[in-house]
Amino acid sequence: MQRGFPRAEFEGRMRRVQAMMAENDLAAILVTTHPDVYYFTGFLTRFWESPSRPWFVILPQSGEPVAVIPGIGEALMRSTWVQDIRTWAAPDLRDDGVSLLAETLREVAKGGRVGIPDGHESALRMPIADFERLKTMPDMPEIVSDAEIVRRARITKSEAEIAKIQVACDIAGRAFDRVHEIAQIGTSLETVFRHFQMLCLEEGADWVPYLAGGFGPEGYADVISPATTDPLQNGDCLMLDTGLVFDGYFCDYDRNFSLGKPPQLVADAHERLIEATAAGFEAAKPGARACDLYHAMDRVLTGGAGRNDNGRLGHGLGINLTEWPSFIAMDETVLEPGMVLTLEPGIETRNGNMLVHEEDIVITETGARYLSTPQRSEIRQI
């Protein structure tokens, strides 16, 4: 598949946010994080792993983005559609881009207000002392909330974005189909994790930022812990949940495996999870709310008793492993075509253990479509 996006894709993204900026009286939006910078510029690098340098991109209400970035990123930014690139020699312990950013914001915003993403799931990726200093610099435009404009732009995906997430899902699917090659009775979870990441890479992942999992005879107590050296036993249920990346886009789904014949408890729990996933899928269509999918799945899982311990039964997905909305009772986000989502029901088994299942879907004009190949009711056996 072709890497990157055509220029028209970025122009379309800019038009969408610029229309919302006009409505909200914002002269510009300032973004500072990898997902937001990649979304608007196409600037893709793993160098964000280094927290040493801040990066800034300004989206004006009219015209093209302006990059205010460390010199080390200039060559790569020049390969994107961004023309106006201003750099400083970072790190600079006295003034790490703050004056250059202030100068550029004054010029671009022309006295108008500058929005920053400040709501749920956002963060400002610059030292907070520098942000405070920025706000008090002479003639600085007022900095306010971006009124969720960046969220509203990113929450629905273009066909080109969906195609990349589809590739990521397909890669993970092939890796899940090969788990029997790397996980046997006696294999430690640490070894399974290491080899599963190798399978993901071999099947085409660019990198594997996320892998979680667990195992036990009645499921697992926890879905975020690192791997242990404990060996798999006959009858254990093993879960692997991966967020691998293709061209900057994540998949995020899991599979459960039974080492040998599953105990009835586990077989039943798995069947219920698939039933809950199907109920979520059935409810997933334009106009439905995030909470409607939550309730559709929860009815199958608990008879409608209430919330799952993991906090939610799925979420958005894209440049981030997890994005808005959340499938919880209080999230009334209305689903629209192009939203990429995970259905992630969890069920308690016994003694504080649980099983969790996850699939990736996209909302279409009339309903939804699976991006992961949906798992059947029977748990996979190794």
Add this chain to the structure above:
Amino acid sequence: MQRGFPRAEFEGRMRRVQAMMAENDLAAILVTTHPDVYYFTGFLTRFWESPSRPWFVILPQSGEPVAVIPGIGEALMRSTWVQDIRTWAAPDLRDDGVSLLAETLREVAKGGRVGIPDGHESALRMPIADFERLKTMPDMPEIVSDAEIVRRARITKSEAEIAKIQVACDIAGRAFDRVHEIAQIGTSLETVFRHFQMLCLEEGADWVPYLAGGFGPEGYADVISPATTDPLQNGDCLMLDTGLVFDGYFCDYDRNFSLGKPPQLVADAHERLIEATAAGFEAAKPGARACDLYHAMDRVLTGGAGRNDNGRLGHGLGINLTEWPSFIAMDETVLEPGMVLTLEPGIETRNGNMLVHEEDIVITETGARYLSTPQRSEIRQI
């Protein structure tokens, strides 16, 4: 190697910051990022890849850390030395931990001031609107700078931390020694990247958060771009720079390889880089300043003409891929035993191309010790 740290390690870390908190009149410090939370609690998970939920740990001036975290993290936090764990059902769109955090800060700080890391290389990992709301809640303690206390604690590493970084360096060393297995004339950089990550995992990496590289007959124009599908040619110089993780600690170094006999330009540049590295190593000892190492290397590279395009000639290393200090002319940080550092000289070749070399070292009582096995003057040939 044993995973994690003994309780005494965390108690020692707390004592160090608590002494500095007393000196700086701070009743508590609030940390929000993976590296800071891992450093003080031992809470290690790849779940930080999900930006959906904020996490808080409060370090009181006396006593033990208090965790204020999403319920999904409770089981894992209970496996650490932290006893006081307060959770909320996150995500909560109305109040995502802010009230619980405020209540806990009031209780812990008892009217005193709360510090947050706000200086160079720091970021606050929570929505900025929630932070503003936190600051204005009734009876909230004053939030101020942490006076670089967290930086000062983390910048020198314990023997146990150095041992983990040593393991990470050894893993990368074995992977670098096998690059001839995966990179030949005609192999694309994309394939090299994919297979090199697999080598790192096979040799023992827990995960591979960072890989960069480049290639060309006169070096490479850029050290942060993702891989392309262009194939390696005879005479090309290939560079691979990896930050792989073992038990939460990074290595960060690179190796250059010549496909066949190197052009004289490349051979000479590589020799000069090794000479510069040796000069940096020679200057690396307790009492020397970061800028002294910069000048020692720069004298070899440019005759003392000035700064490298990458912005610096090395940096600190630990739970982050890059940490303080920076080897630049303006960084006067005094080196102390236990600091883990990278020496990373770069040299221009021709037509905007360059070569970059990197080694990892630790400052000892009398000088420095290599953690990576230092490369000899001759570039490696494939």
